[in-house]
Amino acid sequence: MTAIAHQHPGTTGFTDEFHRVRDFLVRINHAIPTTPGFLWGRWEWMFSLPYLDASALHRIRIWEHNGRVVAVVTYETELGSAYLLTDPEHADLLPDMLQYALEHLTRGGEVRVLVGETDHNLQRIAAAHGLTATAEAEANAVLDLAGDLSYRLPAGYRIASLANERDMLRFDRLLHRGFNNPGLPRANAEAIQERLTSVSGPHLNPELNMLVVAPDGDYAAYCGIWHEPGTTYALVEPVCTDPDHRRRGLGRAAVLEAARRCRDLGARAAYVGSDQLFYYALGFTPHSRGIWWKL
Template sequence: MAYPSRPYQSEADYALMRALLVEIAALEGPLTYYHLGDLDWWRFSANDPGEAVRQVRLWFDGERLVGFGWPSGSGIEFVAHPRHAPVEAEILAWGEGRRPADGEGRRFTAWSYEHHRARNQLLRSRGYERSAAHFRLNVRALDADPPAPALPAGYRIRHVRGEEDVAARVEVHRDAFSPSRMTVAKHLAVMSAPTYRPELDLVVEAPDGSFAAFCLVWHDAANRTGEFEPVGCHSAHRRLGLTRAVLFEGMRRLRALGATSCVVFSSGAAEAEPARRLYAAAGFELRARLYAWELQERGGGDA
């Protein structure tokens, strides 16, 4: 069957997209592709949050949203209800059709979990090849209190208090992810996202009052889970246990909100080994690998 589709129109559509992610997470648990925080981060950390979401297309079964596609750089992020898996082919075809006519030699990227055989087969049938690039989905149960955060003398953990902290919050982010495109305007926009909670925008404050490490936690109350995204540490304060401490504080706050699990993605690249050791030390376990599948661009943008 063909699913009717249309472009994104209004905030009502954004609410439908969020509801779809919550519904999928209820069915699939932590092994879902995207969490509420991912959606809000894509949109509100963009240069123009309104324009970013207007690139989205929605697919329906009657009046019920069952999938959407979000163009992302030279590829697509896409969501499909597991009971409406055939819509994935339609979303991919739409995304491939948006490739620029002068895109010859570039690659169009879509993502699939290593264990998701049906999606992997679909991508292979459309000419995609799995690359080595991947992310690791790390999951931790919150069935017991995490260890108390341990900090060096003079450091303390707190949450972002409002606009007065944003410049310092952006500074530590930019250093941790240098080179970074994060700006004060972008973080202020993130603070307006539906899932954002100031008490879950955590920082480690250094003795001089600057911010030394941070994590942003996104809480899915309906599914009693949380996601850490992003997580980082200033280069001048590394190897002090600060990032693990702020992760533990985030877990403690999630658990107080009723969450029973949390997730964090990490790069599968060799240079990301320190992050993998950090998450393992914080009690996360590798549960899945999310691979980039690439379709060689062809001039004319034909699928």
């Protein structure tokens, strides 16, 4: 059992340990996603975020067998929530993994653990440790990419990828407003660098990440997407539309264009960690849920 190396402030944290875990997630989800709520794209997105609590990275633990990673216990952006990710062939590690999470991933003395609603083995283990299920959950939905991925844009709007449009000031404004943050965007060098870092992951393909550009040149909608060449799935994260441009089909266009480009590279399904009606209206269907369990 080893730890993720500590990340020094100001670095992106794409260390050797990061890549080993990322390769582990690619491997166990290669044929059929076994951790749909925590695919490799979520791991890389987590390390791309400015609000990741880098001071706690040494608490992430990996288990190895014959020199390769077979299990991981991690938080996402801050301590207090634990994800147990394991190779199905090493499910015997789950009791130790859960015990580790309860002892080392706490925040304010408490931690919650995500347990798949059909993972009866982990449910029994959690119950034996004194945890109980709550009403809190994380939902996953999936889009069959063999379906209709067509869309229409209003006059004057155009679609573009991050490979062609990379104005981080406009990008920061879109994400600030698109996720309904209060006040004005910071519009300073720190904000610009944070946005640049968020789209600079080592496996992010800018050709797949789509912007809708408004007639005045502002960025109106965005869909981030993560796809590994040779795999049959993609992960949608994040998606937003500027409030001034909503209800015009722009978010739909960004998501479906990103999905179409992944389909052209061999993906057959796109996952998203959400149960919002917006995604169901695009053709996504409910896939699975993780339930938060607490002591």
